[in-house]
Amino acid sequence: MNDCVFCRIVAGEAPATKVYEDDTLCAFLDIRPIARGHMLVIPKVHAAELEDLDADTGSYIFRAGHRLALAIRRSTLAADGANLVLNDGKAAFQTVPHIHLHVIPRKHGDKMRFAAGFMLRRPYDPQSTASAIQDGIAALEREEELNNHKRPGTDEGAQE
Numbered sequence: 208m209n210d211c212v213f214c215r216i217v218a219g220e221a222p223a224t225k226v227y228e229d230d231t232l233c234a235f236l237d238i239r240p241i242a243r244g245h246m247l248v249i250p251k252v253h254a255a256e257l258e259d260l261d262a263d264t265g266s267y268i269f270r271a272g273h274r275l276a277l278a279i280r281r282s283t284l285a286a287d288g289a290n291l292v293l294n295d296g297k298a299a300f301q302t303v304p305h306i307h308l309h310v311i312p313r314k315h316g317d318k319m320r321f322a323a324g325f326m327l328r329r330p331y332d333p334q335s336t337a338s339a340i341q342d343g344i345a346a347l348e349r350e351e352e353l354n355n356h357k358r359p360g361t362d363e364g365a366q367e
Contacts, residue, residue, distance in 0.1 A: 209253060213305035217251045224333040226340045227275065231267055234275060236337060237309070239328035242321060244284045244312040244336055248272050255304040257295045265306075272308045274347065275340070279312045281350070282343025284336070286312035 215221035216235065223235040226246055237245040248271050254260035269291070276289035292309040294301040313321065 211253055211303075211305050213247075213249050213303060213307065214253050217249070224337045226337045227271070227344065231264060232271055234271060234310075236330075236333050238330060240311075240330060241324035241328065242312050242317070243331040244279050244282075244286065244310075244340060246275055246310045246340070248275065248308040248310060250306060254306045256301070257293075257306065260306050268306070268308050272310050275310045275344075278340055278343035278347050279310070280343070281346040282339045284312055284339050284343070285314070287315045288313040 212221055216223040217233055223233075223238075225233060225235045227234040230251070232248055232250055234246050234248045237247050248268050250260065250264050250268060252264070254264075257265065272291045276286075276291060279286040279289060290309065290311040290313060292311065293306070294309075295306075
């Protein structure tokens with residue numbers, strides 16, 4: 208294994224507050240968050256830059272980022288939006304040489320707080336933050352399940 212901190216997180220050899228994980232990716236809280244709920248979504252297979260990442264995995268990472276952004280809207284973090292940011296290479300300010308997508312919660316009128324977050328980068332209570340995001344993921348899943356049952360052609364729609 209290389210000396211990549213994100214690879215060590217995936218392997219369970221470095222600490223992280225994980226909010227989601229599957230066979231392809233891992234999402235965890237940034238240790239120097241710009242805002243409460245700031246997460247990183249990484250592929251489990253090491254890829255230093257976009258050039259090293261296959262397109263299917265890249266698409267999957269962005270789909271996961273999209274889903275996590277929706278989850279933080281439904282969580283007690285009550286985000287009004289999110290920034291999804293991927294810095295590709297040192298020239299683009301990538302600081303860890305392992306592809307990672309930042310999912311940063313935003314609220315209306317947070318411009319000053321957001322700017323201060325860049326300077327301060329203070330951790331929030333990681334356990335309660337992760338729990339709030341996981342509750343948002345569960346709320347999103349319940350919402351999707353309810354919407355799937357209401358569509359024509361589903362079991363509920365066929366019983367009319």
